Amino acid sequence: MRKIIYMRLNNGSVEEELLEACSGHSSILEPIGEQELLLDLSLFNRISDILRDLAEALAANTGGGASVGLATSPLLAMLAANRSSLHGTSPGSYRRFQQQGADIVQVLPGKEAAFLLDLPVEEFFPLSRRESRLLQRLGYMQVGELAALGPLRLQQILKRNPAGLWQNIQGRDYRPVRGLYPPERLAYSLELAEGCADRNQLLLVLEDSARELGAILGQRHAACQQVKLQLELGGAKPLNLERRLARACHDMSRLGLIMAGLLPAALEQPVTSLRVCLDGLQPLEMRSQNLFTLRSIRQDEARQQRRAAILEQLLQRFPDSIGMGLAIERREEILRFWDPWRFASPGGLE
Numbered sequence: 001m002r003k004i005i006y007m008r009l010n011n012g013s014v015e016e017e018l019l020e021a022c023s024g025h026s027s028i029l030e031p032i033g034e035q036e037l038l039l040d041l042s043l044f045n046r047i048s049d050i051l052r053d054l055a056e057a058l059a060a061n062t063g064g065g066a067s068v069g070l071a072t073s074p075l076l077a078m079l080a081a082n083r084s085s086l087h088g089t090s091p092g093s094y095r096r097f098q099q100q101g102a103d104i105v106q107v108l109p110g111k112e113a114a115f116l117l118d119l120p121v122e123e124f125f126p127l128s129r130r131e132s133r134l135l136q137r138l139g140y141m142q143v144g145e146l147a148a149l150g151p152l153r154l155q156q157i158l159k160r161n162p163a164g165l166w167q168n169i170q171g172r173d174y175r176p177v178r179g180l181y182p183p184e185r186l187a188y189s190l191e192l193a194e195g196c197a198d199r200n201q202l203l204l205v206l207e208d209s210a211r212e213l214g215a216i217l218g219q220r221h222a223a224c225q226q227v228k229l230q231l232e233l234g235g236a237k238p239l240n241l242e243r244r245l246a247r248a249c250h251d252m253s254r255l256g257l258i259m260a261g262l263l264p265a266a267l268e269q270p271v272t273s274l275r276v277c278l279d280g281l282q283p284l285e286m287r288s289q290n291l292f293t294l295r296s297i298r299q300d301e302a303r304q305q306r307r308a309a310i311l312e313q314l315l316q317r318f319p320d321s322i323g324m325g326l327a328i329e330r331r332e333e334i335l336r337f338w339d340p341w342r343f344a345s346p347g348g349l350e
Helices: 016-023 048-061 074-082 112-116 129-137 143-149 151-158 163-169 199-220 252-262 291-317 328-338
Strands: 004-009 029-032 036-040 066-071 094-099 102-107 177-179 185-196 222-233 239-249 271-279
Touching: 004 048, 004 074, 016 029, 016 036, 016 048, 036 177, 048 066, 048 094, 048 102, 066 074, 074 102, 074 112, 112 143, 129 151, 143 151, 143 163, 151 163, 185 199, 199 222, 199 252, 199 271, 222 252, 239 252, 252 291
Parallel strands: 066 102
Antiparallel strands: 004 036, 004 066, 029 036, 029 177, 094 102, 177 185, 185 271, 222 239, 222 271
């Protein structure tokens, strides 16, 4: 089960000390702007001690307090922390308490739809301001009233595909949390609520994660040295897979190939969640092009790219058994066919 924490500072901005305190508990930490952040604590069974530590860190680094939401998804955690009033909310759908000046609202697992019943439409983030005003003019003031409409009627009113919105209205949000801190590491966490044992489907999920992480690498002008993949299996021990790269990777297509190679051919149990971590991030070096040798440089780069692609495919088929370099013994064996005097005995030819 996912455990997502959303923090919003009432005054000031997120400082380095607070980010360090949060990253000490989880590698999936996503700062949002200057006053908000998301933290994924799904790997922990009991998080009461972690909440206390985070409340102490908030009290030490912020002067005006903070609002904290805890739920099974980023959307519900954000709604819990930003809700203007809990008056009229189903009492059995949430728990509210104070720690070190931080106001914490927890949406209880399984009660997400009940928590949203009386939420005003204008506070429901998946709706744009124009859409919320349109629904209010039609007399729909609360999210619970939208749940009674059904997806077909919502599509007719909003004139867009309501699939994702309908899931949010039901209290479901499968949006991944991205680990953007510390700067030398990237992470991606995704929950598969129903569980997935189909390898082709998992490959599509990994392809999406490679596209997402590759885009972030492009924005940072960085490349990674190590790829880690963690698979949570229902009723079985988690799988931790990793690969140290011979050459730093920044291309999303190559990143997808590496992740696909890490995925086992057969799984004992369905995968309920996966986490991808890119370690050893380093900035890409930019070199100015020599216009007088442009053609030869392009040819060399093309040969290097083809060689790297072939090596990557061989590593997928034969992991930990292929490397680049000069094998002295093999070189001597080959030279023996061309130079019979090379290994001649003192008394003559062998």
